[in-house]
Amino acid sequence: MSLSNNVIGYINIIAVVLSVLVIGAGIWLTIGPVNSCVMLLQWPVIILGILILLVSLAGLIGGFWRITWLLIVYLIAMLALIVLLGVLVGFIYMVTLRSSGRPQPSRAYLEYSLEDFSGFLRRRVLKSYKWERIRTCLSATSICPDLNQRFTLAQDFYNAYLSPIQSGCCKPPTKCGYTFVNPTYWKSPIALYVDLDCLRWSNDQNTLCYSCDSCKAGLLANLKLDWLKADIFLLVALIGLIVVHIIGCCALLNAKTENVL
Structure with a gap:
């Protein structure tokens, strides 16, 4: 025994x-x-x-x-x-x-859509009061400002393998047709693509695309990994x-x- x-x-x-x-x-x-x-x-x-x-x-x-x-x-x-x-x-x-990232023409980084994630994960970011807290937290981090230190040329940025959160929150969606100035500052096209995320983008460094669905999807993609x-x-x-x-x-x-x- x-x-x-x-x-x-x-x-x-x-x-x-x-x-x-x-x-x-x-x-x-x-x-x-x-x-x-x-x-x-x-x-x-x-x-x-x-x-x-x-x-x-x-x-x-x-x-x-x-x-x-x-x-x-x-x-x-x-x-x-x-x-x-x-x-x-x-x-x-x-x-x-x-969920999986979606390739974009002439871009190395992927972009993400909320529809690609499970209902459980989507509910974590769709409620406005929950996302407001998350958005405030994200905007206080160096996730997006760090890109300005790494890239000065548009082609270098387009060839970069961005993290999902950087791709979704720090720049406007590729389909919106914005013109690169620096990673977090973009010139608006004459006619915006009919998509709410295109209208939500702002060059204000505290706003950027933190209110975009693409940002929510990027966050979920990071969490998934x-x-x-x-x-x-x-x-x-x-x-x-x-x-x-x-x-x-x-x-x-x-x-x-x-x-x-």
């Missing part, structure tokens, strides 16, 4: 490491100007990681100190957390499955925890069998 309990204790060292991986994924989602302006997925991931850490520590203590009732509670609680983590991994994948990266780490943690849980169940069952014999 001692050997089986020690196995549970040792494997929970791995579970602790995996919980730190989950917490790290949540913390990583708070880094950067885009993620800091949209606090949506970060806290659920961090809280779930902390719960996994606490349960793993309980399993570690129960294993090394041979507290059978604590091990049983640990296995039940860990199973529930594994299910929650699995649901979260699947949810992130499903809401980020759609970051969420998918985090989802890979969460998937690794999920697989690892499933293996740890299976070993833990087998070790506890073996310990009870040895005790009966």
Whole structure:
């Protein structure tokens, strides 16, 4: 029985490491100007990681100190957390499955449309009071001003691989026909394309295209990329925890069998 309990204790060292991986994924989602302006997925991931850490520590203590009732509670609680983590991994994948950038003529960067994203993500930016807070946050960052330091010539800008948020928020949509002066200042054409985003564009550096649907789509495209990266780490943690849980169940069952014999 001692050997089986020690196995549970040792494997929970791995579970602790995996919980730190989950917490790290949540913390990583708070880094950067885009993620800091949209606090949506970060806290659920961090809280779930902390719960996994606490349960793993309980399993570690129960294993090394041979507290059978604590091990049983640990296995039940860990199973529930594994299910929650699995649901979260699947949810992130499903809401980020759609959307892709649309190429533009004679441009290296892509542009994005709200229609390409899942309904869940669209609802995060369509409500005016939510977007106003996000817009204010974005306008205070260096996302767009940094482009003026990098590009002075139009062709260099057209050949640049901009991030989705830069493509959507820092310049007018290509179809509007604006003329490049610098990355955040454009001359209006004689006749504007019949599109609201063309009318929403402003050379005011605090306005730019922050009120445009293209900006909302660019923000969601940036979130999608970051969420998918985090989802890979969460998937690794999920697989690892499933293996740890299976070993833990087998070790506890073996310990009870040895005790009966």
